[in-house]
Amino acid sequence: MVVDLDRCTGCEACVVACHAENNIPTVGEKQAAIGRAMHWIRVERYYEGDFPTVRAKFMPVFCQQCDAAPCEPVCPTFASYHTEEGLNGQVYNRCIGTRYCANACPYNVRFFNFYNPVWDKPLHLQLNPDVSVREVGVMEKCTFCVQRIKAAEIQAKAEKRELKDGEFQPACAQTCAPRALVFGDLNDPQSEVSRLAKSNRATKLLEELGTQPKVIYLQRGSWHDGEKP
């Protein structure tokens, strides 16, 4: 996936779309205040410079689907593993909730179900039937809307054809108005993501840790300018 930071306006529509698509519970005000909100995609906001030359920088962060993911080897039950397609799979049924994967993830993109999720009526009617509802004690994270990937693959197979670039996309990319989020197959040199990934504005997040993330961030200038540790 490619994220163009120079286009992102920080509107957070992607966050809402992700919640809707993936049956992510809203934890409530008190729980969010202690830091238990579950936003599979979040928009981090940093300020650069001092008043009056302040700039706000928005960075959507979600599971980077790392090729050398530190969250995968540490799971004792293989709930977190690498699929053959190259995604980091989270199998809710295998998860016993040790939370080791969340500690190992340098991007803090993993979320834990501290309580059983609750949807007050009639909001339960809006749950997406393609996505399971996780119970208490289970870890979850962005899956690149794997249910949409699978649906498109099944459809393509039934029609006996290859997948087309742009045929489907995760909910966040679908919702993004400025087209900051672009999804596609990095293995396909003709796809839009492959084209964007070759840009001279391309960087990766925390690349020095060796996690080999698959999300490419496009931005002009050095990210570290004005950053406070």
Next chain:
Amino acid sequence: MAKKNNAIYGLYSDPESAQRAVDSLRGADVPMQEIAVISSQPFDEYEFGRRDHRTPMPWLAALGGLAGGAGGFLLAVLSQKAYPLSTGGMPIVALWPSGIVTYELTMLGAILTALLILLVTARLPDWRANLYDPAVSDGKILVGVVNPREDSRVELERRLREAGAEQTKEAR
């Protein structure tokens, strides 16, 4: 194993007299396996306490360790191969982590084997009525003869007394 109902023994208050008793009994041509010695602590420095000292237990424990290690290695390697799930870019059969499980099961194998050999060779548990005297718990050392011939009983008792027994008893 001594049958409780046929033995003659003396109780000694110190290891030197117990040693004298054992020597005396051997002097009466009593075979070693019929001389019973029971004490409430080991007496490794005395000859009577060093009977049956040799044991293959360390070697067997090492063997048990090897077996455990082989088991651990196979468990890790075969199960990783049987359901190959890629994690974090590591190889399917990760040798360093497999080494850890191998090591732990090696040590477990050695420990459990030592335990098993102990129970088997010391013949534990054995709740049958064997030759024993509760005075042993007060620090007395029991030295006696199991299944003595009837005609030698008196002679044996004399020898036990001469060696310094505090008391001699018969168990029939």
Next chain:
Amino acid sequence: MTEKSPKQITDDLLRPLFQTSWKFFALVAFLGVFVVAAFASFGYQVYTGIGVWGIRRPVFWAFDITNFVFWIGISHAGTLISAILRLANATWRRPVTRCAEVITVFALSIGAMFPIIHLGRPWLAFWLIPYGSERGIWPNFRSPLVWDFFAINTYLIGSVAFLTLPIIPDWALVRDKAAGWRKRVYSILALGWRGTPKQWSRLESAMHIMAIAIIPVAVSVHTIVSWDFAMAPVPMWHSTIFGPYFVAGAIFSGVAGLIIAMAALRKFLHLEEYLLPIHFDNLGKLLLMMSLLWFYFVFAERLTAWYGNAPSEMAVFWATQRGAYAPLFWTMVFCNFLLPFPILAIKQLRTITGTFIASLGVVAGMWLERFLIIVPSLGHKYLPYSWGTYQPTWVEITLMVGTFAGMVLLYALFSKAVPIISIWELKVGIHNKPAVSRQLSAPGSGKPESAGRPLAG
């Protein structure tokens, strides 16, 4: 030490098994309240969810894993000390070994519960057991948590064996002295032990093998526990020093725990003539050495981090040293080094009371150390937007207090069922000193002259 006859020793050390005062029952009731409260809060947590704890994103481990590492650390007292002292033939160890081994078994049992307690879905903890499950999947042997499973179970089985084997002859002693229901129970437990030279020889061989085997196991256990942290790319966790650092810290807290247990036993079971000032003096010297070693490791780790000046590590570094965790950090330094060092280094202060106070400090300090390794690092990972803090809730505090109460309770119950000092080993130390070497000469070599009297121990 006044020379005691074997009968006197036996009577003294078996007295707690046969005489129980009302104070014991009061103690059991008092501790039982906390233990029951801990079980109740665990039940509440399982029913409602980990949400009743204080953990949150990004601090997903806190009290639970602190307690886990703490109790596993305490468990390194016993078996390690006992095994090392046995192999080194240190004769002063004899009254101490069983006290130490008991600490190991109980602390390990308590520590081993925490990997289950901290799970989001603890009823599925059995998935860590390697069995061919119907789900067609095995545990992930690349995960440090699975290494924990094997290491802790190996250590637990080894420690239980190491503890119970030398108890068998003492149970035989109790069997002979007891009457009624006690006699029946101890007859079964003693496995029909009699005390033939062959049995003694096999027992000592087995214990020797176990002493040799249990030391590397103990080292590996806490190393593997430390690798729960070191294997994750978290600032100040991903360090090669963690293995030796944790083992040294474990022995440190373990020796302190042992001193506390021995001081308590000495007072409440009236063992003044068996647990002597020299024992506390020797253990105090050992504690001093471990305190210096702890300081060395902490200094090396912090100097390296500070000198390297990596931004992500420095965030954790300053948070611990000057930031929100500074009060806890400096309390830890005081408890682990500044307090024990003068007490244990100055001979006049290295008394039973002195070592006891130093040990209390060390136990508190080591708990803080585990907490300060886990929480500041998790709270300050690589993306500052996701930094966070932590505060415990009453559920976690109740669980923690319950484990301390449970430890004392188990220890008290044990001392009522088993002589807390190994009677036969004590007798060996006192009476088995042959003055002449002729005992090992060939049989039938003539009537031996009478040897000198055994020396007082």
